[in-house]
Each structure stands twice: as C-alpha cells, then as structure tokens.
Amino acid sequence: SQTIHQWPATLVQPVGSPLSLECTVEGTSNPNLYWYRQAAGRGLQLLFYSVGIGQISSEVPQNLSASRPQDRQFILSSKKLLLSDSGFYLCARKSGTDYGYTFGSGTRLTVV
Amino acid sequence: RKEVEQDPGPFNVPEGATVAFNCTYSNSASQSFFWYRQDCRKEPKLLMSVYSSGNEDGRFTAQLNRASQYISLLIRDSKLSDSATYLCVVLGGGKIIFGKGTRLHILP
Numbered sequence: 001s002q003t004i005h006q007w008p009a010t011l012v013q014p015v016g017s018p019l020s021l022e023c024t025v026e027g028t029s030n031p032n033l034y035w036y037r038q039a040a041g042r043g044l045q046l047l048f049y050s051v052g053i054g055q056i057s058s059e060v061p062q063n064l065s066a067s068r069p070q071d072r073q074f075i076l077s078s079k080k081l082l083l084s085d086s087g088f089y090l091c092a093r094k095s096g097t098d099y100g101y102t103f104g105s106g107t108r109l110t111v112v
Numbered sequence: 113r114k115e116v117e118q119d120p121g122p123f124n125v126p127e128g129a130t131v132a133f134n135c136t137y138s139n140s141a142s143q144s145f146f147w148y149r150q151d152c153r154k155e156p157k158l159l160m161s162v163y164s165s166g167n168e169d170g171r172f173t174a175q176l177n178r179a180s181q182y183i184s185l186l187i188r189d190s191k192l193s194d195s196a197t198y199l200c201v202v203l204g205g206g207k208i209i210f211g212k213g214t215r216l217h218i219l220p
Contacts, residue, residue: 036210043212044156044199090155100146100201101208103155 003027006091006104013111019064019078021107023091026072032094033074034101035066039087050074086111115139116202118211125190126219132186133214135200142204145176145183150197150213159185159198190218 003026013019025031035047046059048066056066063082067075074091091104117136125131137145145162160167162174162183173186183202187194195218200211 044210046208088153095158100144100148100158100161103157106155108153 004091004093004102004104006089006107008107009105010108011110013081013109015083015111016080019076019081019085019109021076021089021091021109023074023076023104024072025074025091025093027093029071031072033068034092034094035074035076036090036092036103037087038090044090048076081111083111085109116200116209116211118198118200118214120212120214122215122217124217124219127190127192129190130186130188131190131216132184133198133216134182134184135202135211135214136180136182137200137202137209138181139202139204140178140181142181142202144203145174146201146203147172147174147183147185148199148201148210150199152196156199156210187216192218192220194218 005024030052032051034049036044037047038044048056048058050056050068053068053071064078086109088106088108090106092101095102115138123131147159148156149159150156160169160172160174162176164176166175171188175184195216197213197215199213202209
C-alpha cells in the first residue's frame with residue numbers, strides 16, 4: 001500500500017495563528033516525501049521535500065517550515081499564518097520512476 | 113520559456129468527441145513524463161505515464177515528441193466523467209515540474 005493520510009481536510013485559521021498539518025504514509029520505508037501548495041487558479045508549488053528523517057529541503061523561502069520526526073511522518077508548520085498562506089496543501093510521495101507521485105487527499109486552508 | 117506550459121482551457125467538448133491537448137517543456141534533458149488528472153477540490157491522481165514510443169490505455173493515448181519537446185494526451189469517445197483538469201508533469205535533473213493544467217469540460 002502506498003496510502004498517504006492527511007488531516008484535517010479543511011481548516012479555517014485567523015491571520016497570525018499557528019499551523020500544523022500532518023502527513024503519514026504507509027508502504028515502503030524511507031520514502032521521499034513532499035509538501036506542495038496549490039493556490040486558487042495556480043499550479044502546484046513545491047514547498048519542501050524530505051529524503052529521510054530529519055532531512056528537509058526548502059524550495060521556497062516563506063514563513064512555513066517542515067519537519068520529519070519519523071520515517072513515515074511529515075509535518076508542515078507555521079508560527080504565524082498570513083493571508084497569502086491560503087491554499088490547498090498536498091503531501092506526496094514518490095512512487096517510483098514509472099509511477100510518478102502519489103498524493104494525499106489534501107488540506108484546504110483558508111486564512112481569514 | 114516556462115519550464116512546463118499548458119493551455120489552461122477550458123476545452124468545452126461534446127460527449128463522444130475526441131479531444132487532444134499538448135504540454136511543452138523547456139528542459140531537453142527531462143527524463144520522465146506523466147499526465148495527472150485532478151477533479152475539482154481533489155488531489156491530483158496519476159492518469160498515465162508517457163513513454164517514448166507512445167502508449168495507450170483504453171480511450172487515452174499519450175505521446176512524447178522529444179525533438180519538439182512536448183507531450184500530448186488524446187481522449188477518444190469522451191465521457192461526462194472525463195471532465196477534470198489534466199496536469200502535465202515533467203521530471204528531470206532532480207526536479208519535478210507540474211504544469212498548471214488544462215481544464216476539460218465534457219458537454220452532454
């Protein structure tokens with residue numbers, strides 16, 4: 001199984017509040033994991049990727065951070081949300097060269 | 113030139129018709145190519161990989177043209193359920209790039 005669990009499905013948070021989105025995966029160990037954001041009317045933007053526990057690479061400088069405390073757990077966080085952080089956040093894992101990427105069901109975040 | 117470009121559409125196509133759309137990429141060293149489908153407010157899901165020789169999966173045909181640096185997706189006998197956004201994905205040089213997608217509306 002290459003199942004990816006994300007929660008919550010939807011979230012409404014006030015500006016300046018903290019954020020924690022969790023992603024857990026099943027299947028093969030030591031997966032490459034990714035956080036993407038899809039803003040309204042825009043394409044998928046890679047935010048962070050991780051090739052192992054404690055290893056995080058940031059693609060875009062911003063007020064978000066990511067952590068990988070366990071092999072199958074990937075967390076996206078913010079200390080203070082901005083309006084521009086609104087979007088659809090997707091966790092993904094690499095499924096193999098010929099199989100592309102598998103996405104979790106996503107969290108739709110609205111910052112108000 | 114953008115790394116991956118797609119016509120955003122929407123393509124409004126009557127049910128039963130054939131529709132095709134392309135995706136161009138700028139990195140000639142790109143190695144792997146995919147088409148994803150994304151339904152409204154849902155996550156993208158892999159539709160099919162794109163192989164150099166072209167490949168077919170039922171009503172869907174994907175092709176790669178390395179010389180002109182584009183991939184294409186052809187949908188035959190379109191169904192209402194084909195309405196979605198189709199994302200082009202290109203892997204190469206350790207990077208994965210998603211297109212912004214082409215919206216397809218199949219009309220009854």
